[in-house]
Structures are given as structure tokens and as C-alpha cells.
Amino acid sequence: MEPAVVSAVRELLPVLRDRAQDVEDRRQLAPETVKSLAETGFFRLLQPARFGGFEADPRTFLTCVRDIAGACGSTGWVASVIGVHNWQLGLFPDQAQQDVWADDQGIRMSSSYAPTGKIRAVDGGYRVSGRWSFSSGCDHATWVLLGGIVPPGEDGAPADFRTFLLPNTDYLIEDVWNTVGLRGTGSNDIVVKDAFVPAYRSLSFNDTARCLCPGQEQNPAPLYKIPYGSIFSYAITTPIIGMATGAYEAHVSYTRERVRAAYAGVRAAEDPYSQVRVANAASDIDSAWLALENNMRELMAHVTAGTKLPMPLRLRVRRDQVRGTELAIQAVDRLFENSGGRALAVGTPIQRFWRDAHAGRVHAINDPERALSMYGRGEFGLSTADAMV
Template structure:
């Protein structure tokens, strides 16, 4: 997988140079998406039977961190679109064939908040409604939508599922006018009474139990890990990447900056600036190392065929939300230390600051939910949450 990482790193100067352009257009340029695809990035987590690499998740996350360090919006879109190729590998084989059977380069966007109406019918479901925040949807021809199937008369309980729809079943409404992650094109998906066959849906209960229908055709260890473990890291890793980019930009800027309050002394000689840089660097390293160590341990266990212990799954979510918190704290510290000129439109530090805070508000980053689950596990209390 070194070739993919090498290809991604070759793109970084271009992504960095075009970061402001990406923000201004409120979406990624198709040429950027094409260049990312040519590196093999989107195939890293894709099943091998559809020309994918089935790579170690850490390879994918490393690539995402690098991309986000150059352009936050590009890193965010690359991460969420890339992880969808892993999720589709969990669906029934017929769904995978529907998407990739003719073209394994097909991409999917998503919106998981269950804001639409789902009705169970013979052979599948009727789906209607509006879903927001579908990042990169302009570069996808399928979408994954979250929805709750109401309880049935036969006693079947409510079920939170993901529904897979082709672009012919939905429209995209351009509503993405934001202060952060402006280049992600995270527009609304609108569905008007579309039929989704049963095989194009997947229960979150199955993903939590790590027993999904796609494992029959995709038996590799990559498809035996919990959805919450990988998807949550696909959200936090771009934030760590943004903090990394903010750090590099800040250090380069501070080396030459002169502080008026210190009578012409270079900011780099200010001991307070030195301490803030050290603290930010430590927070970034801590967030990444914890996530990387957890992902290695997770994959080692599933590769060995060992049952995943719940304490590890809880630690993964704990360190994921803490990783987000540390990344945000680092960006804040760097921004505070950058002076008034960092406020200018087009400067990297303020763009990383806005992008990171925009990514922070994703629901998977809510610290209380994940930390409460960890605490319940430590105290031996029962857990009832599919996002672990």
C-alpha cells in the first residue's frame, strides 16, 4: 500500500495550493476527486473481488490524515467517501453487485441521521424525506441514508437501518453555506417515495454484532470489525489531520513573525509561544498515537480470529472522542498564538480552525455519549448502544 500513500503525498502540494479555491467553490473540483481516485485511495477499504485492496484501516487513516493536513475539506470528503466502500462490503452481495457489478469505481455519499420516513412493504421499504450533510454527494451516484423502520404489527421491534439508493431515486439540493468545511459540498438529499429492496438495507444491530451478510462473500478480517470503531475514526482522523496542517502552518509562520509587544522580537523567541507549540504538538501526537494503537490492536485480534473484547471497543470510542477534543484544543492553542494577521481570508490557520470546529459538531464526536458508555462498561453496567 506504499504506492497509494506515495501517490497521496505527491498530491499534497496541489491540495494545499488549491485549498482556498476549494472553499470558495463550496465543493471539491472533479479533477481533485479524479486525482485522489487515481492514487487508489478509494479502493483501500474496498473488497478485493471488486478490485479493492482490503488494506489495513491504518493505511487508509494515514492517507486521510495527510490529505486533511493540506486541505480540511478534501480530507473530510476523502474520508467519508472512502469508508463507504468498506460499509458496502457489509451489505448483502446483491447490493454490492448493484453498485460495483459493472463499475467498481462507483462512489457513494451518505447521511445517517434518521430524518426521513421509512415504511416496510413487501420485498423492501418505501423511503421519503430529506437528509442533510451528505458530504461529497456531487461526486457520488449512490447514497447511504439512515432511517428507522417502525415497529411492526407482528411484534417486530423498531430497527435503525442504512438504506442504499441510486441517484435516480433522489435529488441533491444545494444548501451548503457554512463557516467551516465549506469545500465539502455537504448538501441535502431529497427522496420522494422511493422503493428500496430488502437487500439494499443493513441493520445497525448487525453491524454492532459484527455479523453482517456481506461477510459471506467478503470473509477477510477487515469486514469483521465494528462499524462504530472504523466509522468514528474516519471522522476524527480528518480533524487530527487539520490540526497537523494548522501546526505546520503555524510553525512556518511563527519562525518569521515579529511581535510588536516585544519591541521587534521574533515570535519564535517568545518562551510563551514555545510552550504553546509544545502543548499543541503533544496533543496532536497523543490523539493520533492512541487511535493508531487501538486500530492495530483491533485488527490484530480479528486477524487472529479472536473475539473482540468489549473493553477494547469502548476504549476505541473513548479515545476517538478524546482524539477529537485534543485536536480541537491544539488548533485553538495555535490560533490563539498566531496574532491578528492570522484572521485574514486565505490564511491556512484560520481555515483549519474553522474547518476543525465544523467537523467537531458531527454527532459521532459527542464526548458525553462515548465517555458515558466507557464509564458504564468500567462499572459493569449493561450497555445498549449500537455505536460501540
């Protein structure tokens, strides 16, 4: 089934490429785009099999994300973050999964994990209030995953960073998304006014970091034993690598026909400096992708064999994730700089990929110093405690 999904996604790419400017102009994906992606089976790749999912190898999912983002950056971004939520829901207690998928296995969730709201523990669950920003694709979802910190309890219980799952009857969407990059992601604000969230519709980041979550009892597949910090971080970097790939393809296609008037009508393709820049950009993109692919292969080998994930591998995953983003941005910049003034025109793919990639770069998970420092601590034999490893 998985190869069929990959093939169906690739058949859709010309349509997504043609719609890219429309996506940017409307500031969100068109309903028909989301419907088409759903029909390929893409959103079910990481979904538990008992709810109609494929429980696919994450590399299949990430390959599709890269391809989609190479056609349209905003579509690739939304597809990735919406698609990875089906994996996370598989970690929640069974009743939470039943609440979402029992009647409709095609339900989608958006998210906003920064703990900007107010959480209060009450009998049976939590009261949740506040505003959460950057919820990509929220207009195409009917549930949301929100990050929040439960304050220390009077019984001495420590503060707990958790994810809370809410239906769209418990929140409002405020249209605030008007940006220079990733304009088509519709990453609007989620506003919640004193909603009750049952305890079973929450999940501690401590559990995801330990790779010991309630949902593993019903979903025992190796897929659900991967660290959250590994799979979610790759769901952010992969679209950026895809955008760099799209920029590369657009640049090469354009340069093959481009004539440089400022250099006596010389064909740009004959310029040795352009050739070197393209080679460097291609190498950066390949290096970024191959490192992520290899790391995910290693992760899956360990969880499939039932062996404990080595901390050096988990740290390397994050190291290569932030470096993958850096390499993709480096490639996009090099290609944009080599494209000439006509690449500045509104509607050209290269400038859209350039803006989208830089917009994705500012996501908090791409903070290079934090991830690289964690890797360095591990290499020097120092302890590392971070929920995103």
C-alpha cells in the first residue's frame, strides 16, 4: 500500500505546482488540495492500522513530504505537520483515539505546542484557556493539539509540560496570518476560553521523551516507539529540504534557457561559476536529505529489534536535523543569488521557495545552537535532559 501512496502523491505534484501561487494568494490551502491529498492516502501513512492507517516507515512519509514541498512549499509544510499528528495521537490513551477516529478515520488535527495558555488541574482533567499561535492548516482540521504547562501541585508534584487535545467546539480560529513566507499555510491563532479537557485527552512530554506512552498498549508497532523529538523535528526540516529541492529544479530549468545580457549574450548555462554554484547547492541538498534518511533508518532498526535507543543516536538525530535545515537554506540562498534580477518577479517559483524556506527556518525546532550544544554535551560525557531529543 505504501508504494501506491507515494505514486499517487507524485501524480498529484503537477497540480500542486500549478496551484502554488493560488495557495499563496488565498493564504491557505484550497479545500480541493486537502481533499486530493487525503485521497492519495498520505494522511494515513503514520496513522494506527486499527483506525485505517498504514503504520508506514517514517521514511515513506518524509519522502512524500519532500516531494510535496518541492511542488509547493506551503502545501508541503501543512501536509507534514498535519500528517505527523496522526502519529502523535497514536501515543495518547485509547479513549482519546476513539474520540477522534471512532466515527471518522479521516479526521485531521492541527497544533500549536508553545505553552502560551493557562492550564489548571481540576477533578478529572484540566481547564484550558488562552491563545496559541502558528497553527498551520487549522482551517482544514476539526481537532487541535495544544502545548501547556501544568503548574506544580499542592501535593508536591512537579510542573508538567503536556499536550492537550481539543475538538473545534472548544476553540475559535482567528485569522491573523499575513506573512512574507509560507503565506499559504493558514497558520492562524487558536483561542480557547475555559475549556474542560479530560485527563485522558492529554499526554506528557516526559512520556514521549521516555518513549513510554499509553497508546503503545493498543498500537504496539515499532513506529510508535520513536522519540517525539526525532519524528516531529524531521517533519519540520523535511519540508524545508523539499523547498530547496523545488528551488533547485526551478533554477536549473530557468538557467538552461537564460541568456545573460550583461555579459554579451552569453548563455548562463555556459558560465563555469554558475555550474559550480549549482553543484554546491545540489551537494548541500543531498547531504541534508541523506543524513536524515540514514538516521531514521537507524532509529527504525533499533525499535524494530526492540533494542534501547542509544543516546548518541538521538543526539545525532537532532544535530543532523538542524544542520539539514541550515544546508537547505544555504542551497536556496546560493540558487537565488545566482538567478538574476528576473527571479524577483512575483509569481516566479524561485523567490517563493526562497521566502518559504526562510519562513520555515525560524521555527523553534530549528534553533541550531540548542541542538548542537546538546550534541556537544553528549560527546563530552555530560548529561542531557531535553524533551525534544
